Amino acid sequence: MSPATNTERSHKAQKVLERFDKKLSRQVVSSLVSCVHCGMCTDSCHYVLANPDDPSYAPAYKADRIRRIFKRHFDWTGRVAPWWVHARSVYTDDDLEELKDIVFGKCTNCRRCTINCPMGVDFATFNRMARGLLVSVGVMPEGVSVVSKDQWEIGNQMGVLKEDYIETLEWMAEELQMELNDPEATIPIDVPDCDIVYSINPREIKYDPRTIADAAKIFYAAGEHWTMPSEGWDMTNFGLFSGDDDLGGAVARRLYEKVSDLRGKTLVISECGHGYRSTRCEGPNWAKQDINDFAMESSVSTMLRYIRDGRITVDKTRNTTPVTFHDSCNNARSCGFFEEPRELLNLVCSDFREMYPNRAENYCCTGGGGAMSMSEYTPRRLKSAKIKAEQLKATGAKIVVTSCHNCVDGLSDLIRHYNLDMKVTQLVNLVADALVIEPKAEAPEAAVPVATADGELAGYTILVADDEPDLVTFVSTLLEDHGATVIGASNGEEALSLARAHKPDLITLDITMPGMSGDEVFVALRKDPDLRGIKACIITGRPELRRLIYERPVTPPEGYIDKPVDEESILTNVKKILEVHHES
Amino acid sequence: MNETIRIGDTTVRLIKGDITDQEIEAFVYYARHNLALGSGFGTAITVRGGPDIQKELDTLGPIETTEVVVSNAGELKADKIIHAVGPRFQEVDLPAKLATTIRNCLSAAREHDISSLAFPPMGVGFYGVPLDLCARIMLATFQEVLRQSPGMREIVICANDSREYEPFRQLLQNFSTTKEYVQ
Numbered sequence: 001m002s003p004a005t006n007t008e009r010s011h012k013a014q015k016v017l018e019r020f021d022k023k024l025s026r027q028v029v030s031s032l033v034s035c036v037h038c039g040m041c042t043d044s045c046h047y048v049l050a051n052p053d054d055p056s057y058a059p060a061y062k063a064d065r066i067r068r069i070f071k072r073h074f075d076w077t078g079r080v081a082p083w084w085v086h087a088r089s090v091y092t093d094d095d096l097e098e099l100k101d102i103v104f105g106k107c108t109n110c111r112r113c114t115i116n117c118p119m120g121v122d123f124a125t126f127n128r129m130a131r132g133l134l135v136s137v138g139v140m141p142e143g144v145s146v147v148s149k150d151q152w153e154i155g156n157q158m159g160v161l162k163e164d165y166i167e168t169l170e171w172m173a174e175e176l177q178m179e180l181n182d183p184e185a186t187i188p189i190d191v192p193d194c195d196i197v198y199s200i201n202p203r204e205i206k207y208d209p210r211t212i213a214d215a216a217k218i219f220y221a222a223g224e225h226w227t228m229p230s231e232g233w234d235m236t237n238f239g240l241f242s243g244d245d246d247l248g249g250a251v252a253r254r255l256y257e258k259v260s261d262l263r264g265k266t267l268v269i270s271e272c273g274h275g276y277r278s279t280r281c282e283g284p285n286w287a288k289q290d291i292n293d294f295a296m297e298s299s300v301s302t303m304l305r306y307i308r309d310g311r312i313t314v315d316k317t318r319n320t321t322p323v324t325f326h327d328s329c330n331n332a333r334s335c336g337f338f339e340e341p342r343e344l345l346n347l348v349c350s351d352f353r354e355m356y357p358n359r360a361e362n363y364c365c366t367g368g369g370g371a372m373s374m375s376e377y378t379p380r381r382l383k384s385a386k387i388k389a390e391q392l393k394a395t396g397a398k399i400v401v402t403s404c405h406n407c408v409d410g411l412s413d414l415i416r417h418y419n420l421d422m423k424v425t426q427l428v429n430l431v432a433d434a435l436v437i438e439p440k441a442e443a444p445e446a447a448v449p450v451a452t453a454d455g456e457l458a459g460y461t462i463l464v465a466d467d468e469p470d471l472v473t474f475v476s477t478l479l480e481d482h483g484a485t486v487i488g489a490s491n492g493e494e495a496l497s498l499a500r501a502h503k504p505d506l507i508t509l510d511i512t513m514p515g516m517s518g519d520e521v522f523v524a525l526r527k528d529p530d531l532r533g534i535k536a537c538i539i540t541g542r543p544e545l546r547r548l549i550y551e552r553p554v555t556p557p558e559g560y561i562d563k564p565v566d567e568e569s570i571l572t573n574v575k576k577i578l579e580v581h582h583e584s
Numbered sequence: 585m586n587e588t589i590r591i592g593d594t595t596v597r598l599i600k601g602d603i604t605d606q607e608i609e610a611f612v613y614y615a616r617h618n619l620a621l622g623s624g625f626g627t628a629i630t631v632r633g634g635p636d637i638q639k640e641l642d643t644l645g646p647i648e649t650t651e652v653v654v655s656n657a658g659e660l661k662a663d664k665i666i667h668a669v670g671p672r673f674q675e676v677d678l679p680a681k682l683a684t685t686i687r688n689c690l691s692a693a694r695e696h697d698i699s700s701l702a703f704p705p706m707g708v709g710f711y712g713v714p715l716d717l718c719a720r721i722m723l724a725t726f727q728e729v730l731r732q733s734p735g736m737r738e739i740v741i742c743a744n745d746s747r748e749y750e751p752f753r754q755l756l757q758n759f760s761t762t763k764e765y766v767q
């Protein structure tokens with residue numbers, strides 16, 4: 001089959017058609033030909049529920065935008081009677097832009113419509129294919145291009161450099177040693193012949209290092225022989241979202257090769273839905289590689305095994321706040337992984353409440369399919385999150401637990417947007433909180449790193465900018481108690497002029513301030529040759545911040561703290577950014 | 585296995601590593617038209633090299649496909665960076681444009697007395713240039729340019745991972761100075 005040529009067609013449109021043919025697997029063709037337009041999938045889509053009067057959100061409508069190209073060029077019905085089957089080609093770059101808006105902006109590839117289709121049409125599969133075709137000619141949201149390029153070239157989705165990764169692991173190891181009062185509590189790096197090689201999501205390094213420390217604590221308590229790799233550590237795979245199978249293969253291969261080099265027995269994937277699906281299920285196909293020399297499992301299974309085998313002891317009365325569980329689409333719908341997290345939750349929490357619908361029927365967090373990286377669609381995404389907000393609220397829980405970093409971000413955004421009184425956490429945090437660790441009998445005190453809590457920020461000047469006076473006071477007092485010189489600013493203009501006058505080492509910046517917003521202050525700082533070296537930590541409850549992270553109009557902030565803030569997250573982030581280490 | 589060959593006076597060496605972190609006189613960065621460093625290796629250049637690099641680039645762009653500019657490398661281990669806007673995303677005449685971009689990198693190196701230069705596999709990965717095509721064009725262009733105008737001491741091909749390394753290794757292994765590497 002070859003596409004009809006058309007001299008009027010743009011170069012990019014022609015290239016899309018040429019590649020379309022190569023992507024037509026049996027599974028894709030079967031989904032493309034079998035829709036009978038019964039409409040049973042319509043109400044399964046969160047976009048439809050939020051936009052009941054707009055037919056362009058219906059799964060079958062969206063699917064038909066891709067299907068009609070297939071019909072026009074690769075299916076006999078469209079070649080014989082194109083008008084009859086609504087066959088239509090793509091001709092111009094504008095046609096491709098229009099397709100981009102649908103395949104990236106109106107679907108999170110959550111596959112909820114798939115399980116509600118009696119004909120077995122898997123729209124998400126060919127939606128992903130269409131994304132890949134557009135990416136191959138450079139048509140994609142800016143955020144998708146930024147993240148893809150980071151993962152291709154730096155080796156992880158967030159552009160974390162090797163030295164920052166290692167430094168964060170060392171930092172978390174120090175924190176752990178302090179907490180456990182045991183210098184042997186470490187985060188081993190590149191140790192060969194371990195039982196477990198632990199891979200993570202770069203978000204953990206950049207914005208949530210506590211999940212790494214918590215996992216390390218659990219491995220410590222279990223007496224595990226484990227390691228983290230110095231390279232090939234990112235188990236996420238943006239190829240799943242961008243539709244780029246080459247990226248999918250390259251990323252998976254780096255991870256597999258590193259585990260093989262280290263002769264690890266099991267690759268443990270930290271809690272991440274798309275990471276789990278990509279690494280365990282899709283990766284071997286993309287990488288064209290059979291994985292026989294090591295096993296792969298989710299860290300949820302690892303933690304559950306530790307409890308079942310008596311390797312760790314947990315006390316569920318330490319987690320008494322009511323919790324509910326959000327199933328990540330990739331874990332639940334695509335991998336059938338939904339009972340293990342529930343079993344684990346019931347072991348470490350005393351008040352677990354189910355959310356309805358759940359498991360494979362659960363609604364998407366609405367941040368899936370790479371949606372968190374595409375800020376141009378943020379209003380659309382948050383509108384479509386209405387059903388998820390209602391689901392969360394109905395549980396009456398105060399904490400929503402999810403085994404997916406992407407869902408943590410998606411849920412956090414919608415919780416703020418819909419003003420829900422909830423916070424998001426992961427199983428690793430709850431298991432670590434419930435851990436019962438016997439204190440070490442004779443800790444060799446002298447060998448333990450000593451925290452010089454009182455003065456560890458001495459010599460640093462920190463500018464705290466926030467329009468909430470209480471927050472300025474809270475953060476300033478905390479930092480001053482640890483030795484820092486602190487200057488307060490209550491709006492953007494003041495922050496910028498104080499930055500010019502004092503050249504602080506660090507600015508903590510609220511995004512939502514009257515007048516010049518924190519976002520604008522941050523970009524102004526980065527663009528000013530004299531100020532761009534000042535480190536910045538964004539403190540926010542606003543999802544639009546993602547533009548700074550994913551689209552990179554300027555070098556991203558060094559740190560990022562979600563509101564509401566607490567002492568631990570402020571101190572951990574500030575010390576990490578300023579590279580303040582405990583004295584040993 | 586031969587991962588180092590000679591073309592005339594020049595050593596061509598294949599390594600695996602992070603191109604922005606090499607002890608080398610200069611390296612090539614596959615740039616955007618507006619010379620914004622952006623993400624990927626651009627992040628590494630900004631973070632490790634400091635803000636002055638982008639500041640200098642702001643005075644040098646924008647440039648067209650196949651054109652190159654040379655900047656200082658700030659606090660990076662290299663002295664200079666050659667920012668080359670190669671072809672991308674299946675664009676028209678990609679092989680010819682890629683060869684021209686590589687030629688322009690080598691002449692910029694000569695003009696700036698750079699005798700040791702690292703190239704990434706040009707345009708592979710994010711920009712979608714097929715690896716095999718890239719490897720053949722790079723070696724063919726090196727051969728063509730270095731024969732006509734010797735003087736370069738060393739060219740390093742810096743692959744990011746084994747997927748990128750392998751096709752270059754195979755080509756270098758079968759390398760013969762009498763054989764032309766056609767595009």
Ligand code: SF4
Pocket residue numbers: 034035036037038039040041042059060116117118119120121
């Ligand atoms: S349920 Fe299936 S057959 Fe019916 S409209 Fe949706 S995709 Fe088509």
Ligand code: SF4
Pocket residue numbers: 044045046047058059062106107108109110111112113114123124
């Ligand atoms: S995959 Fe999910 S987001 Fe996409 S159309 Fe189906 S239900 Fe809607």
